[in-house]
Amino acid sequence: MRISRVEIQNFRSVQSLDVELPQVSALVGPNSAGKSNVLAAIHRVLQDWVTVRTFDEDDVYGHDSTRDIHIALTFAPPVQYQKFAHSSPSPVAKIMVQYTRYKTGGARRLESRCLSATFRPSKFGTDHGMVRTRLQADQ
Secondary structure, three states: OOEEEEEEEEEOOEEEEEEEOOOOOOOOOOOOOOHHHHHHHHHHHHOOOOOHHHOOHHHEHHHOOOOOEEEEEEEEEEEEEOOOOOOOOEEEEEEEEEEEEOOOOOOEEEEEEEEOOOOOOOOOOOOOOEEEEEEEOOO
């Protein structure tokens, strides 16, 4: 598995980052530049079980409760994911996680999406090639 692109918005000290990664990459910078926060964002998306409790308000950039966290990882080549033992694997080209709020009620929720290499948004609003999960925080 190779991560070819990292997109992070409003996670800890990272306000906005969108970087294409070559075959071999290194994070270099002075102390407090955000290197550990980039790695923490990647780890949170790739850990075994991502839930709304994976994030909290202290993870939002500037502790600004009006902001949403967005983290996306793109893989090249796509990762083969097999949900069930006897099913065909599905190619996953991108994983996206967004820590956001419901439009009514204000409770935090987590949206996660796995997009296939052939995903194209439809003008009719269908999500062909995408798996979407929403989890609500207990509040």
